[in-house]
Amino acid sequence: MNRIVDFMKRNYKIILLITALSAVLWSFVPSSKNEDPEKDKVLLELLTLVLEKGHYSPIAMDDEFSKNVYSKYLTAIDPTKRFFLQSDMDEFSKYETSIDDMIKNKDLTFFDLTNARLLKRIDESKDIYKSILSKPLDFSTNQMINVDYEKQSYAKSKAELTDRWVKQLKLSVLPSIIDKEKIEASKKEKDSIYVVKTFKEIEIESRENSLKSLNEYFDFIEKELDRNDWFSIFINSIVERFDPHTFYFSPDDKDKFDISMSGKFEGIGARLQKKNDAVEVSELISGGPAWRGKKLEAGDLIIKVAQGKEEPLDIAGMRLDDVVKKIKGPKGTEVRLTVKKVDGTLEVISIIRDEVETEETFAKSSIIDKNGEKYGIIYLPKFYISFDNKDERDAFKDVAIEIEKLKKQNIKGLIVDLRGNGGGSLETVVNMTGLFIEQGPVVQVKSPNRRPEILSDKDSKVQWTGPLVVMVDNFSASASEIFAAAIQDYKRGIVIGSKHTYGKGTVQNVIDLNQFVRGSSYGDLGALKTTTQKFYRINGGSTQREGVLSDVVLPDRYAFIDMGERDEKEALPWDKIEQASYKPVFSGFEPIIAKSKSRIDANEQFKLITENAKWIFERKDINEYSLNIDNFKKEIESSEEQLKKFKAISKFHNKLLFTSLPEETVVLDKDDLLKEKRQRWHEDMEKDVYIDEGVNILSDLKVYNEVKPVVQNKKKKLVRVD
Template sequence: MKKNIFILFFLGIISFASCSFTDKKFEQSADKEKLLMEIIQYMISRGHYDRQSLDDTYSKRVFKGYLQYLDPQKRYFIQSDIDEFKKSETQLDDDLKKMDISFFNLTYKRLQQRIEEANKLSVELLKGSYEFSKNESINLDYEKNPYPKNQEALREHWRKLIKYSILSNLIIKQKEEQTKKEKDSKYIVKKEEELKKEAIEATAKAFEEMFMSYKDLTENDWFGIYLNSYVEATDPHSSYMAPDIKERFDRDMSGKFEGIGAVLQKKSDGIRISDIIMGGPVWKGKLLEVGDLILKVGEPNKIPVDVIGMRLENAVKLIKGKKGTEVQLTVKRVDGTIQVVSIIRDIVEIEETFAKSAIIKSKDNKYGIINLPTFYVNFKDVRERNSASDMALEIAKLKKENVDGLIVDLRNNGGGSLAKVVEIAGLFIKDGPVVQVRDANGNVQILRDTDRGLQWDKPLIILINELSASASEILAAAMQDYGRAIILGSKQSYGKGTVQELIDLNREVRNSSLGDLGAIKLTRQKFYRINGGSTQLKGVNSDIVIPDRYQYIKVGERELENPMPWDEIGQASYNHWTDNKKFPQAIENSKKRIQSNKLFKLVDENARWVQKQREENTYSLNYATYKKQVEESEAMTKKFKEITEYKSPLEFSSFPSEEQKAKENEDVKLRRDRWHESLQKDIYVEEAVSVLNDLLK
């Protein structure tokens, strides 16, 4: 189920359509909405890997997905709304063919009406009195809960939601007071009524900001969600990207943008600085700090624009701009003073996007670890910084430090560029196939590493988890099939074996004057391992399975709506890596260590508890009962504290050049130290090092 409408699109494997999708050109239309529906119909029925039959079955999938986007937590619509909408459940395929948006108009207007009613209802209910002695509960299992029968049932649901929020905030505030008292015996704890008042205010603020975020969404935003439901009904990774989402996608894939280098968040009294990006203009000049509020945005010789209450996307567009240009921000500082701050915009690189490495010392051995968050690339200019060139650079730096083995961390790496994963695989093999790709007509293409150069020929460990997907799975699968690396991590990776093509819709229309039409991310191919098997649904199985905190929770492609099936094709011709005679013994040694390790047993116990907590969706609204639930959870959290407090005997360090940067800048040092600290607590990295030790014996 869609959790909410603000979820970012999963990266997956992407190839970029730099030219038109087909020879067909769509004619200019006066109606942008109908033109987009015409293009989407053509794309999914003729261009998708699994060409869609636009029939009633497809229509039902669109209907189900769209409703989940509109009201994922069943807070707004009542059953009579759903009954009315259901009349169109099998008509949406026909609407797409006729380019009819009447169903969208109906649902959009009704949703706006229901959201406004809920907003007024929440304000009214927050004025009521709340006591927590009554034995009642709330069930937050939104997928299984039915829609409220009528307005009275909806009102009761909102009453319980608000009561639950106040109760949660009250318990949190009591804990805060208790902590303050423990730290300072002279501290006077606030009275119960005062804490209850603060809990109600916190709840009111949270709901106010939630409704504010809905008001930020325009009719065009909701229409984009409607169109996306048509595309997403084909498979989980095809999607329609409205212009704003496409811009965000480009930024995430390239890891850079032009602006001031600050993460912004909309608040009722302005645009808040929620984070500052290292290396950006704000960071370099120490011009702003987290908590500052932007009130107005201007440029030299222009009247500044008031951004209080403005849609966040619109405010961001005013603040961003070309490198070298000036923006003048009227800012309310954390201390309450108001200043005008001038900032020269620049290219900002999001360091968390890029590959980074560290040196590991383990007794007499020295290893390297490279963390690769995504397979990033700038589709607009492939000569720009990318994941393959950065990986080669990090390996070269580690080789200069004479490391004896390498760990590549692909945990939580959701994928990225297909071309770059082939290049990266080529760093570890002399030459040969990396992945097989099949199109809708059954044609199979083998993507190869053709450069006989070998960047790294020593022992290699690859770390994966349940969220290692697409490009991560291609790299892990290829290294496993060659016998080139040992795969260590969760039982299996995500299980996404499809390739998406990013299609710029503006290229598909002849002489369009309708403005930016956005893009479609469309599944065009499936990829297969060089041994012929697919990673679709099944993922990559680790050679060494390590207990994981989330191993009992349903995660992966197989849990999504409309996933494509698993299949296999013929094997490619390739030569196995021969310098792996010690792999079986090292794997066997690791399994024995894991089985006898008390910490890993505790991780497994923690995973079972996490599963139990996730399945528990009913919460008491009685103060004593709810507090007992919270205390039991806290007691279990303390039991598992040993996992987070553990520190391995390994030593982590940066390259000399980076050490110098850390000495010169406190922020660089802080981020580096935080990463090294997390590595030292990482029992998976420690086990990977133990495996490398065995391989070197």
């Protein structure tokens, strides 16, 4: 341990408080990399020490831990089981219960063996796919493919592995053939003398495209990935066993993380997360090129990536960072994404990369007019704050300003829209909650082996005392859950949206690993994001795993699918502590909630959304596909036919009128881009059935507040908070 400075309790430097749930596409400048096994040993030693002393709930590094790391790591480097053979697994298996000891002894034998074998198998796979794609693929047989790779065994021989490659390549080429046939038919329809390409020509073209994509992918592996990249996968298979939000940042990853936190980057403006062997779009950044294009959606799975007019690259099995590198690029260049929509259909989406502006990550508001009655809505994408300069903008101050502007318009109720808000600053959410309640506890934060610390709003001023609705969804997490829970516990407003929020009740710190090493000759060691605290509602319950349960549940496409923290195997458990001392603002909203539920049950739009959600749920476990082209076409046609009835969902109009505040209108007249963004936002809200019900609830609350006594806040003055 002579290389490492003693780790003193509570003595590590807190770099940033973060709650980011997914990766952001950013610009990336590669740096030179030096491979050094001795550095890897130091890194293992250091990470073990920091996790044992700094993690909220460190777990024992024993045989069970070893088995889980073993499984997670091998799945991470060969998720589709297209490289390793069963004989490889038999050889690796002797290390299955020894990884814990090897970590403690800084023994890299297991990693070195598996990494060398993986690179060997990857190199052998080039001969396999090139041989398969050198001749026509037969789509007339009744072959089937199962893409539930997790339940599959490894191939027992090279012949069996080759057969898997054949099926996988057929599945990759089939959609391309069908798309090209449709294009040919469309050309013929427009031009009667056009000579349609034969099936043989289309098959050759599609097969050659797949060959080119695979060549690019394997070339990428060979030229762009080195030992450091593979070792990072191994490291994260270890640290992620502690919980899903503990993650090791290599030096390159840390640089990208810093860029993402600066709030300005060039790319498509989407947050991504790994989903089995594919990459899922978890969120679109408002104002970014993907958001403006209106085609890419949260929940889409990215299957292939193409640069401009080049042929698409199959990204199955690629690491998230590698996919990001392919999608990133300078402003003005084109990237084409082949995505699988939530309903199972495939679509190619072209996006011109651009600079994603931070302005669209800030709070924004609008006036809602319903039958001559004015209401307000504030959309908050995250609880932002500048950790370096507290005088800069933060969500608390911005929301306070927006409330004042809306109050001048004599609004009768307010919606705070936290859908898709992944969290942010703990300090900010405490202050923001104080805009709606009298001084009092907001959240409880607990460090290991310590009594909970109660974080309170100490300002007796109340910014908004009128009717309040908080909108959430499955992706509202962390700080969003703190706010929604506090509003719910105080009975200050009504929480509406998905059945439950994400369920992230933990706090992470990013720890610079270099600070623990004296006179290091190993260069930058990177950083560790690790869970150091849990937070609890003022009623004592945790939001961990469970999330915040909406007072009014609004049907959505994920209504029957378990999403969020509860779906993570390594997530910390739910628990409860003693509740804080607080008094509810109102006695309860039971009549309002019951009235809303009756409206929802009778609403045809919600009925259709529920039916769509059931259809999606029924299809989510479909893992078998026919490789017979006729049967494959029938499956596509059947899905498209069923989807027709759900198109009415996107045609809904709530008949509400949305207008910008007078102060903003002056700015919009001078800024065409911002004006376009606001118009787009208003158009989206006009199609939003959830906002429609939110306004209905505000209308009911307006009457309710007039007759229902307030438990506290009777003498509150409406004072601006700057």
